[in-house]
Amino acid sequence: TVYYAGGNVDISRPDLHATSDSAYMNEGRQYGRLLRRPQIEGKGERKFILRGKAIDLFSKNRLVERVLAVDSAQAVSGDLDLRSDSIDLRMTDNKLSRAYAWGPSGAHAVSPDRTITADSLDVSMPNQRVSEVHAVRRAYAETSPDSTKLKSTQRDWLRGDTIVAAFDS
Numbered sequence: 763t764v765y766y767a768g769g770n771v772d773i774s775r776p777d778l779h780a781t782s783d784s785a786y787m788n789e790g791r792q793y794g795r796l797l798r799r800p801q802i803e804g805k806g807e808r809k810f811i812l813r814g815k816a817i818d819l820f821s822k823n824r825l826v827e828r829v830l831a832v833d834s835a836q837a838v839s840g841d842l843d844l845r846s847d848s849i850d851l852r853m854t855d856n857k858l859s860r861a862y863a864w865g866p867s868g869a870h871a872v873s874p875d876r877t878i879t880a881d882s883l884d885v886s887m888p889n890q891r892v893s894e895v896h897a898v899r900r901a902y903a904e905t906s907p908d909s910t911k912l913k914s915t916q917r918d919w920l921r922g923d924t925i926v927a928a929f930d931s
Contacts, residue, residue, distance in 0.1 A: 763789045771796070777826060777856050779803045782817070792821035802829060806857055808890040810839035812849065828852055837861065842892070843872045844883070854888075861885040871895070876905040878927070894928050901925040 765787040773780040773787075773794075783798030796802070800817040804810040814831030821827060828850065831837070835849035839858065847865020851858060863869035864882035871878045871885070880897035887893060897903065904919040 765789075775826075777805055779805065780817075780819075792824070794819040794821075800831075804839075804858065806890070808840060808858065810837060810851075810858060812837045812851060814849070825856060826853055835863070835865075837863075839890075841873050844885075845870045845872075846883070858890050859886075859888055861887065868900070869897075876903065878903045878925070880925070892929050894926065897925040897927070899923060903927060 765785070767785045767787075769783070771780075771782045771785045773785065780796055780800065780802045782796035782800035785794065785796050787794040796817045796819070798815075800814065802812045802817060802819075804812075812829060812831050812835070814835040815833035816831070818830040818832075819826055820829075830851075831849045833847065835846055837844040837849050837851060844861060844863055846863035846869040847867050848863065850862040852860040862882070862884055863871070868879055868881055869883040871883055878895055878897050878901070880901040881899035882897075884896040884898070885892060886895075901924055902919070902921045903925050904917045907916075907918055
């Protein structure tokens, strides 16, 4: 079955809520596209919001596996704000497990404690917890000092072609 919708589109599922000005859904291919001010809100245990000028949804067995936002993409989850030309989110067991961000304007990930920018970012987040970030080409990272003995208003920073950051929490 193929559906087209225009106007104020509102799509509700147990795992997400989506809005846009127009939508195309193909149940057989388990594919959908939202256009013109689309927004998707993930309703899992850690909620997220994804925006872009176009958003593609890819499902398998009626569960969303991949969501791709292109052109002025933004993903917000908890205290993380990810912005880039394109953002590709991957889900495993209805949970956000990986995020890719890339494009001519670069990729920018900002949280209260750190900022990471590069031409592209690959964020691994099993069970929706950031475990590793690969910042590739023109990579820059800054973070609040992680010391209990030294108090500083300056942030630590690192610059390189590629930065790989691992997180234990």
